[in-house]
Amino acid sequence: MVVLLSELLAFLITLLTVESVESFWLNLGLISFFVLWNAFGVSVVLCLLRHPLNRLRATPLTFAVASIVITITALSSVIAIPLLGLEVTFDWQNPAHQWFVFRNVAVAVLISLAWMRYLYLRQQMLNSYRAEANAKFNALQAKIHPHFLFNTLNTIASLISFAPEKAESTLERLATLLRANLRPTQNLIPLQNELDICRQYLYIEQQRLGSKLQVEWELDSVEDDCLIPPFTVQPLVENAVYHGIQAIQRGGLIAVSLRIREQTLRIEVRNPLAPARTTKGNQVALENIRERLQIRYGDSAKLEIEQDDQQFTARLIIPYQPVPEEFE
Numbered sequence: 001m002v003v004l005l006s007e008l009l010a011f012l013i014t015l016l017t018v019e020s021v022e023s024f025w026l027n028l029g030l031i032s033f034f035v036l037w038n039a040f041g042v043s044v045v046l047c048l049l050r051h052p053l054n055r056l057r058a059t060p061l062t063f064a065v066a067s068i069v070i071t072i073t074a075l076s077s078v079i080a081i082p083l084l085g086l087e088v089t090f091d092w093q094n095p096a097h098q099w100f101v102f103r104n105v106a107v108a109v110l111i112s113l114a115w116m117r118y119l120y121l122r123q124q125m126l127n128s129y130r131a132e133a134n135a136k137f138n139a140l141q142a143k144i145h146p147h148f149l150f151n152t153l154n155t156i157a158s159l160i161s162f163a164p165e166k167a168e169s170t171l172e173r174l175a176t177l178l179r180a181n182l183r184p185t186q187n188l189i190p191l192q193n194e195l196d197i198c199r200q201y202l203y204i205e206q207q208r209l210g211s212k213l214q215v216e217w218e219l220d221s222v223e224d225d226c227l228i229p230p231f232t233v234q235p236l237v238e239n240a241v242y243h244g245i246q247a248i249q250r251g252g253l254i255a256v257s258l259r260i261r262e263q264t265l266r267i268e269v270r271n272p273l274a275p276a277r278t279t280k281g282n283q284v285a286l287e288n289i290r291e292r293l294q295i296r297y298g299d300s301a302k303l304e305i306e307q308d309d310q311q312f313t314a315r316l317i318i319p320y321q322p323v324p325e326e327f328e
Contacts (some may be wrong), residue, residue: 006039007032010295029106038076038108042069066109073108077101149174154201155208173200180230187296189228190323193257198237198256205241208279212251213241220259226278227321228265229296233284234313236269244271244312260320267316273307293318 010032018027045068046053053061077100092098152174157165180197206213233256240254252272259266286303293301293316301318 002043003036004041005115007037009107010035013107015207021045026219034076037080037261038073038104041072041076042108042112048248058120060111065116069108069112070105073105074101080206127257140238150210152204155204166207170204173203176200177204187229188321189230191228192235194228194230197231197234201234201237202241202254208249209241209245212248213245214251214253216255218251218255218257220257226260226265227323228318229292232289232292232316232318233267233269235289236267237314239272239285239314240269240312244273248272263320264292265318265320266317267318269311269316270311270313272310274310275309289316 010028013035014024014028014031018024046065049068053064056064080102081097090280152170156167156170156174159170177197177200180193202213202215204213237254237256245252245254255268255270257266257268257270286305290303293303297318300314304315304317306315
């Protein structure tokens with residue numbers, strides 16, 4: 001970007017100052033050499049001083065950068081006078097030399113201030129976008145709550161009289177699920193935590209549906225070492241129960257598979273479909289997941305849906321991200 005902007009400035013200056021085509025390319029070369037030399041000098045100094053500069057507020061930072069630009073441009077102009085063949089040495093008393101230095105410093109400062117203003121506004125826009133995206137992400141995530149609370153309470157009530165131990169276990173798992181829903185929002189959690197939530201949910205549903213609900217896990221040894229957004233797999237499993245197994249009189253099998261391929265985590269949830277059953281009823285949860293993936297990962301993550309007359313498959317594809325030490 002520095003090279004492109006410098007060359008654009010050099011071309012513009014040459015175009016406005018040179019009066020003949022014959023001298024255009026020679027002047028363009030000389031002006032490009034000076035502008036690039038000055039731009040790289042400023043860039044190197046700013047890069048070396050980036051840590052103390054980052055601690056300054058906007059106003060003192062602007063003055064500091066302007067001072068650096070003025071100093072380096074003035075020195076470059078003084079050195080450039082003999083190199084460009086204007087004179088053998090720089091003379092402070094020469095009005096042409098004074099004008100050469102002043103003009104270069106003024107142009108460099110104005111362009112630097114305009115560029116800094118652009119970067120400032122761009123950063124403000126990015127900060128606003130991130131804040132809005134995080135707020136929307138949290139709002140979307142907060143929408144995911146178990147829809148089976150009353151069914152679970154009824155199941156617990158029915159188990160108390162003849163299977164109190166199962167009723168107690170179901171109640172404990174319901175408390176675990178509710179605790180996971182009510183805890184402060186986390187951007188990413190270990191996949192093992194998400195799978196534990198799915199297991200707690202499926203255990204509760206098995207108490208309600210009995211032998212109708214069967215579950216098969218196909219794990220690829222990734223549950224302990226990667227991160228995903230919370231409540232990403234659980235809604236897919238919940239849809240598989242409500243829009244698949246529950247609607248089939250004989251029940252069926254839910255298959256959950258996880259694979260890592262080329263630094264990508266692939267999660268599939270497959271379930272049978274009842275005759276003439278469609279996915280219309282579960283589009284809200286699926287769109288919720290898609291929006292959260294778009295906010296978190298952009299185009300590098302997606303939710304794919306495949307359906308035929310007998311089976312529904314939801315495939316979640318997200319970048320593989322190892323669990324950092326703070327989660328361990």
